[in-house]
Amino acid sequence: QSALTQPASVSGSPGQSITISCTGTSSDVGSYNLVSWYRKYPDKAPKVMIYEVSERPSGVSDRFSGSKSGNTASLTISGLQTEDEAEYYCGSYAGSSTLWVFGGGTKLTVL
């Protein structure tokens, strides 16, 4: 069982928006603004899409945005495109003992 809880799957049609939630605890998501989101295609390495809750790395589309409220972080993808179909993982710094936790991943299907 993963430390952070994500829905197993979400889906949307091209052009629509979807939001993926990531629920942790006051020891990880709730305590640090070090939530990041990773996109992973099958048999490929993950790629960071959002860092520090809501920051976008250079080169990542502004269709990707992140937010956090309490112990829950969220990734929103607007204007869905077929190439957005992938697995998405949240991750969070969890303090000096546990260090890092991931969510279980959410499979995004673009219908």
Added chain:
Amino acid sequence: EVQLLQSGGGLGQPGGSLRLSCVASGFIFNNYAMSWVRQVPGKGLDWVSSVSGSGGSTYYKASVRDRFAISRDNSKNTLYLQMNSLRAEDTAVYYCAKDSRSPYSLNWFDSWGQGTLVTVSS
């Protein structure tokens, strides 16, 4: 351009050992913490271990703490994961990953290796 090139892995016997390597280029290696993250087939990402930029501080998930050893050779720009007492549940694709900005802690992973499959089976 940051590159992380992994090697090692393959088939290991239960109770046996394997060593993974990750050669880094394109950045000042000792300025960044490095980590190993794995993905069991059909499952999610799972943080395994991290090491500070100097190599002086190491961190492990509980289930591998007494079996795996992370290390780095900054003179060779290489990260290692020595995996001992292997178990079937260690079967996964292992990725090395670079921290975004700190030698001391984890912020987010901004670069990843290509992954290497470790299969533990008799």
